[in-house]
Amino acid sequence: MSKFYAKEGQMSMRKCAFCVNYYDPTNSVIAPRLGTGAWEYEANVRKPCRAKANQGVLSNSTCSKFVCKI
Numbered sequence: 001m002s003k004f005y006a007k008e009g010q011m012s013m014r015k016c017a018f019c020v021n022y023y024d025p026t027n028s029v030i031a032p033r034l035g036t037g038a039w040e041y042e043a044n045v046r047k048p049c050r051a052k053a054n055q056g057v058l059s060n061s062t063c064s065k066f067v068c069k070i
């Protein structure tokens, strides 16, 4: 799996992996980079999106319904 980095409050965090609608209750695809304000996420992990009738979406996708959970 490929890992990518995102910074809090920036567009790089606007990914399904960080969205409240992405069904990942254990936050298995994201992890904080301690002391940096940055996060890493795994790309291409498909999980259901609650805003799209549980359709599978990829962790590195995004849409206009994005709501950040961080």
Ligand code: SF4
Residues within 6 Å of the ligand: 015, 016, 017, 019, 020, 021, 022, 049, 050, 051, 052, 057, 061, 062, 063, 064, 065, 066, 067
């Ligand atoms: S498709 Fe949109 S609403 Fe669904 S998890 Fe991704 S950003 Fe969030």
